[in-house]
Amino acid sequence: MPVAESVSVTLAALPRGVHIITSVIEDALPSLPEVEVGTVSIFLPHTSASLLLNEACDPSVRVDLEMVLNELVPESEAYTHDDEGPDDMPAHAKSMLLGASVTLPVRSSRLLLAS
Structure with missing residues (x-):
């Protein structure tokens, strides 16, 4: 191990x-079945994307989360950074709010996720 x-x-x-x-992360960890206790740190090196841990069971959670983020950071604002399109600066701001890394505990060969 x-x-x-x-x-x-x-x-x-x-x-x-x-x-x-989740399945992409699990598939990328070939030694996960051997781990009884540990952590997995995930980092996304992109400034206009983010990672978060949230419920995966109810699809409406993802829809509502997108709605909340769009209300917090609307595309309709007159951002000065718009070289890559009107959605680029809002994506940077959303990434700043949510973050670019997540650390997950592992117990009995499984990622411990939110429910």
Whole structure:
């Protein structure tokens, strides 16, 4: 059983929104079945995307979260940073609010996720 391991994952381009990537993360961790207790740190090196831990059971949570984020950071504002389109600066602001990393506990070979 490795004490520490580092893997990189490349996600296919996804449309704007809240997406579940749990299976992608689990599939990228070949030694996960050997881990009884540990942590997994996930970092997203992109300034206009973010990571969060939330409920995956009810799809309406993702819809409502997107609505809340769009109300907090509307595209209709006159942002000065608009070189890459009107959605770029709002994406940077949403990333700042949500963050670019998540640390998950592992117990009995499973990621402990929110419910």
